[in-house]
Amino acid sequence: MDLAAIIHRSNCEFDYALDNERVVITIKTGKDAEKVSLIHGDPFIHELKRLPEWCGEKSEMQIYMELDRYYLWRIVLKPKYKRIQYCFEVSSGDETYIVFESKIVRPEEAGETSKQYFKFPWLNPSDVIAPPEWVKDTIWYQIMPDRFSLSSDFKNDGRFKKWADMTSPHWSDLYGGSLKGITERLPYLKKLGIGGIYMTPIFRSPSNHKYDTIDYTCIDPDFGTEDDMKELVRCAHEHGIRIMVDAVFNHSGYDFFAWKDVREKKKDSPYYDWFFINKDEMSDWDFKRENFSTEDARFYSFSFWSGMPKLNTNNPQVRKYFTDLSCYWAREWDIDGIRFDVGDEISHTFLRELHSSLKAVKPDIFLLGEIWNDSLGWVTSREYDSVMNYPFCGCVNDFFGNEKLDTVQLMYMFNYCRSIYPEQVTRVLFNFLDTHDTQRAVDRCKNENVLLQKLTFLLTMPGTPCIYYATEIAMHGKETMYNRQCMPWDDISGGKYDGIISEVTSLTGIRNTFRELSEEGIDYIINENYPRLLGYIRAGRICVHLNAGDIPADVEAKGSIIYSNLYDEGVLQPDGIVISDLGSI
Numbered sequence: 001m002d003l004a005a006i007i008h009r010s011n012c013e014f015d016y017a018l019d020n021e022r023v024v025i026t027i028k029t030g031k032d033a034e035k036v037s038l039i040h041g042d043p044f045i046h047e048l049k050r051l052p053e054w055c056g057e058k059s060e061m062q063i064y065m066e067l068d069r070y071y072l073w074r075i076v077l078k079p080k081y082k083r084i085q086y087c088f089e090v091s092s093g094d095e096t097y098i099v100f101e102s103k104i105v106r107p108e109e110a111g112e113t114s115k116q117y118f119k120f121p122w123l124n125p126s127d128v129i130a131p132p133e134w135v136k137d138t139i140w141y142q143i144m145p146d147r148f149s150l151s152s153d154f155k156n157d158g159r160f161k162k163w164a165d166m167t168s169p170h171w172s173d174l175y176g177g178s179l180k181g182i183t184e185r186l187p188y189l190k191k192l193g194i195g196g197i198y199m200t201p202i203f204r205s206p207s208n209h210k211y212d213t214i215d216y217t218c219i220d221p222d223f224g225t226e227d228d229m230k231e232l233v234r235c236a237h238e239h240g241i242r243i244m245v246d247a248v249f250n251h252s253g254y255d256f257f258a259w260k261d262v263r264e265k266k267k268d269s270p271y272y273d274w275f276f277i278n279k280d281e282m283s284d285w286d287f288k289r290e291n292f293s294t295e296d297a298r299f300y301s302f303s304f305w306s307g308m309p310k311l312n313t314n315n316p317q318v319r320k321y322f323t324d325l326s327c328y329w330a331r332e333w334d335i336d337g338i339r340f341d342v343g344d345e346i347s348h349t350f351l352r353e354l355h356s357s358l359k360a361v362k363p364d365i366f367l368l369g370e371i372w373n374d375s376l377g378w379v380t381s382r383e384y385d386s387v388m389n390y391p392f393c394g395c396v397n398d399f400f401g402n403e404k405l406d407t408v409q410l411m412y413m414f415n416y417c418r419s420i421y422p423e424q425v426t427r428v429l430f431n432f433l434d435t436h437d438t439q440r441a442v443d444r445c446k447n448e449n450v451l452l453q454k455l456t457f458l459l460t461m462p463g464t465p466c467i468y469y470a471t472e473i474a475m476h477g478k479e480t481m482y483n484r485q486c487m488p489w490d491d492i493s494g495g496k497y498d499g500i501i502s503e504v505t506s507l508t509g510i511r512n513t514f515r516e517l518s519e520e521g522i523d524y525i526i527n528e529n530y531p532r533l534l535g536y537i538r539a540g541r542i543c544v545h546l547n548a549g550d551i552p553a554d555v556e557a558k559g560s561i562i563y564s565n566l567y568d569e570g571v572l573q574p575d576g577i578v579i580s581d582l583g584s585i
Helices: 132-135 179-184 186-192 227-236 257-268 316-333 348-361 376-380 390-401 409-418 448-460 489-493 498-513
Strands: 015-017 025-030 036-040 058-060 063-065 072-075 085-094 094-099 118-120 142-143 197-201 214-217 242-247 337-340 366-367 428-430 464-468 522-525 533-538 542-547 560-568 571-579
Touching: 015 118, 015 132, 025 036, 025 085, 058 186, 063 409, 094 489, 179 186, 179 227, 186 498, 197 337, 214 227, 214 316, 227 242, 227 316, 242 366, 316 337, 348 366, 348 376, 390 409, 390 428, 390 448, 409 533, 448 464, 448 498, 448 542, 448 560, 489 560, 498 560
Parallel strands: 142 197, 142 464, 197 242, 242 337, 337 366, 428 464
Antiparallel strands: 015 025, 025 072, 036 058, 036 085, 063 072, 085 094, 085 118, 522 533, 533 542, 542 571, 560 571
């Protein structure tokens, strides 16, 4: 048996409270393991029963998930006394080993060694990871306000480019989209099946993307006023739509009041320690925006952009400033979520304080971190409720973009994405196909039918799905700037995109109708005759088949068909989809 493949740690994704009564315990083994049992019990049971040493009961574990080289075995326990002590028994053929925290030994050696058991010390309700319940049932829609919609009373004062004119796009180009424009399009979003809007930054900034904020207390006049924001939230809630804003607390813009003061007074500025400045003596030139790169580390910035100086979120004054602001947005605007830009560079101290303060103002507010990698530490330490699931986007793009990969390999990739986090976090991971930071989804597809396949996968898997604005009309855009084009409302109103919008609306309708899709539970259907026929059953109810191969596949759609594309009389064509409801059987 490959003992090096046996992995378990307490108090992480392998050992956590699922809710106030249940504990999940998972162990990773190589695929040579044939049976795994958990030996478990209360850590003080031997004292209660006056036994010479601790011994627990044995419960067989089940394979929960299969990865490329590993099995994940899992058991869910309901400890009577809220605590568990445990070890594992792992068998393969005639080999059996006992897995303790500090060593792996044969059973006959267990009596001759000190026993350092694993332990789940106590199930404290306040320590249970509990993302807002509403999030898992929400379909999000990401909007860049400047590019989404003009308001009906829009008047161009000469500062705005003609709508949809993407000639030589620049970061400073403005088109006039606004909060009022979004409010007026809420009926469209409601009909599309959207339950939440995530807006990129809306605060005062010289750019169109607003990630270089210069005044966090003021909504950018190009987008509207604070009253416009309150009205958007109010109207969205009337439509059953939540609102999430984007907070840029990792760095500020060049003309943020504190950075302006530092540029003027240098070390004499009371805000000097609000930033990371490394050079003892700084000239005016050192601070100039034109001195673009911070490669010399005279001060730290976002990437190497001198116009975005990095905020010192270790500083108590900085933490208080942004905590007070965030609580104001939650209290006065009644927003439902905050997405934190560059969420892995902000101090953990700040995030824990902010989490506690915001949850006191609005217990069900959703806190989302922009982190591109494994982010377990941020969710288990009560900093974020969830993170942007870039690994999900990567595995979808890899599978549909590489015809050498088969369904089993996609299963391994997606199971890895699910294995990183506790189950309740997996249900609210922020899944997407594209964003303002990536090329548009359709540009990674050979045709729109493949885009529909990807959207099907997005909308039928665990996690809270997000659709980037205009993906529902298959808008193109391979590069930054070009992936941020204006929404073509005249063409939409004229019916040009009715076909694909109808298809996407049907898919969002399935997600919104069958709440089982927001829960855990995936059974893959592997068909050796069609290695790129992706089949799976979700939560024992919804059966999905996607033909990513290049030949027609025989597919018997059991139950009632609730959606299909390129499917007829039991044959699923390449790039086709068929979804059926097994609950009707």
